[in-house]
Amino acid sequence: MTATNGFTDGLMLRYLVPDHVKSLLVPGTDPQHERVRSLLTSVYDPASLDIRSVESVEVVHKEFQTAVHASIAVHGSWDKTIPTAEQARATVEVPATPPVHWIDMSLETVVVVKAASAGGLLASVEAEAGWTTADGAAARQDAYERPYRLRYAEPPPFEPTAPARSLPLRVSALFFDRLDLADALRRLGQAKRAVDAASPQPAAHDGGAPLASSAWLAVFPAVATDEPSRTTEQLAGALLATQGYVAAFETAP
Numbered sequence: 001m002t003a004t005n006g007f008t009d010g011l012m013l014r015y016l017v018p019d020h021v022k023s024l025l026v027p028g029t030d031p032q033h034e035r036v037r038s039l040l041t042s043v044y045d046p047a048s049l050d051i052r053s054v055e056s057v058e059v060v061h062k063e064f065q066t067a068v069h070a071s072i073a074v075h076g077s078w079d080k081t082i083p084t085a086e087q088a089r090a091t092v093e094v095p096a097t098p099p100v101h102w103i104d105m106s107l108e109t110v111v112v113v114k115a116a117s118a119g120g121l122l123a124s125v126e127a128e129a130g131w132t133t134a135d136g137a138a139a140r141q142d143a144y145e146r147p148y149r150l151r152y153a154e155p156p157p158f159e160p161t162a163p164a165r166s167l168p169l170r171v172s173a174l175f176f177d178r179l180d181l182a183d184a185l186r187r188l189g190q191a192k193r194a195v196d197a198a199s200p201q202p203a204a205h206d207g208g209a210p211l212a213s214s215a216w217l218a219v220f221p222a223v224a225t226d227e228p229s230r231t232t233e234q235l236a237g238a239l240l241a242t243q244g245y246v247a248a249f250e251t252a253p
Contacts, residue, residue: 007177007221008104010253012064015105024219024248025057025109025171033057033126039215040111050116055164061108066172070098070194101191104219106203112164116157170214179220179251181236186224188216188245222249 015021025036033054040051172195176184192214199213218240223232237247 002114008175011175011219011250012105014250014253015062015064018059021059021062021107022057023119023243023248024173024217025059025107026054027248033249035246036111037218038241040167040169042215042244042246043169043210043212044167044213045209048117051113052116052160055112055114055116057112058110059107060110061106063106064104066103066106068103068191068194068198070190070197071100101194103172103191103195104175107171107173109169109171111167111169113167114160114162114164149176171217172214173217173219175219177221179223179232179236181239184218184220184240185243185245187189188218188240192216212244216244217246217248219248220239 015024025039026033027035036054036057037051040054042050060158172191174187174191176187192212196213220236233247233249240247
């Protein structure tokens, strides 16, 4: 058995236990639920939804080794001359079978949060005064050409006693047997594009229109507990975060 299979197989066996999946999403060393917050903000636009607290996380479905087929494009052309009876020609280009991307663990979760709306509603629309062209002639004042000033109201203040919101969150996890960031970013990017292309457009929910069909979690083997190793994990997590991914480091099974 290769090292990759050993690490991946061990994690799949570990995550058969629901409590271990919960610990992956909400580690005991993460009292502020920063990992779940990062997963949420990769799907729900923080410009529209300001998450103040995470109340609970529930895993409603779990699946291992989910196959996702990359989308393919078929290009065709049809040529004809006039009159049609003289000549007709059709050509179709069919590419090879698309590659399959494997999601090591797919989770369907519901995250209950307390949140405030970050954007205000449209309060008023005002038409700008008339304007002139460079040569001094009056410009056309058709309604569709007239500039307008849009004024938005301030978002309502956060109300801690308001009902919590339940946000559906799909989490796609990839397992890596070693810390190879270049390989991880490539694999994550390919899998994300395949999942987004294969998934229907996410419907708007209580948190607004989702930015993506899934949040992405990269799981690496934990390294030694000395200070340089912790710094390496932090830097690796920061790098993946710039691309919208979340990193986790787990002890080898």
